[in-house]
């Protein structure tokens with residue numbers, strides 16, 4: 001076993017402090033994604049899955065990214081770790097993380113160190129991403145060794161503490177194989193593994209998919225508590241706007257690789273501006289308040305091949321479609337505390353309310 005001597009990790013009662021390479025992340029970092037475009041190579045050439053997206057994650061906040069399947073959420077989240085795999089690549093833009101710099105420029109060892117230590121990631125379907133052949137404890141030790149953690153006993157203590165915090169018997173879970181744990185337990189193990197190296201930026205991709213409602217509510221409660229206790233900046237990716245309503249301070253809505261609306265969650269939910277945001281909210285009974293009132297959004301989201309190359313990406317499904325939507329991509333413009341990209345909203349803002357065609 002080779003343990004690197006550089007990058008010493010000192011374990012405090014509740015975590016590790018790294019002075020590796022001068023990279024410090026001792027408190028919730030802010031993140032600024034600016035003009036991010038990510039493309040995948042297809043038989044029709046390179047096509048954007050995320051196009052010119054800008055988003056700020058404020059330190060200490062939980063931001064939720066919502067959108068239907070294929071809207072580009074996971075691709076965007078992977079960009080935070082510069083982990084988009086070929087045939088994909090970041091084609092343009094920056095991902096600036098406080099204390100680290102522009103991770104879109106990171107390569108090799110620099111990138112490997114940033115992941116885990118500074119950025120914790122719980123992958124989509126974390127329930128299935130554990131190694132079936134190794135106990136959780138063995139996987140924890142592998143993780144520690146791969147990050148040069150010297151005090152592995154302290155790492156195990158930390159893991160037990162976190163698992164206990166999430167209502168699990170830490171010692172038992174560390175001794176278990178994946179098949180001995182329920183879906184909810186595996187999801188919590190995923191969260192533990194993302195937090196155990198004391199990352200302060202945490203990305204959770206679909207943390208509650210495939211869990212029953214009670215387990216889902218428990219996991220969301222834990223996410224909120226751990227976020228507050230540890231002082232994290234958290235990004236939650238989900239197709240379920242109900243999940244975001246439970247957990248996120250801020251909400252960003254994606255469609256066809258574009259960010260169509262973002263702002264404080266409560267404000268967006270109470271008065272959605274983009275027709276797509278409205279459609280997503282209307283489809284969720286617990287947000288509508290009456291199961292009979294909930295309506296599925298008609299039509300289907302576009303694929304990489306069918307997403308319009310010009311004009312508004314949402315126009316095919318939009319009740320407010322105008323001529324301009326066919327040719328001009330709506331700019332993301334401030335709307336109070338929000339940013340919205342919609343020609344109908346722009347027009348309603350320009351025309352006093354009541355007189356606008358679509359107001």
Ligand SMILES: Nc1ncnc2c1ncn2[C@@H]1O[C@H](COP(=O)(O)OP(=O)(O)OP(=O)(O)O)[C@@H](O)[C@H]1O
Pocket residue numbers: 040041042049067068069070071072073074075076086087088239302303304
């Ligand atoms: N490896 C790949 N090669 C080609 N296209 C890809 C690849 N990975 C994703 N895509 C495409 O990029 C687009 C965005 O996918 P992405 O997984 O980021 O969306 P998502 O919103 O996270 O969806 P889901 O909730 O289903 O994961 C989709 O059209 C998808 O088919």
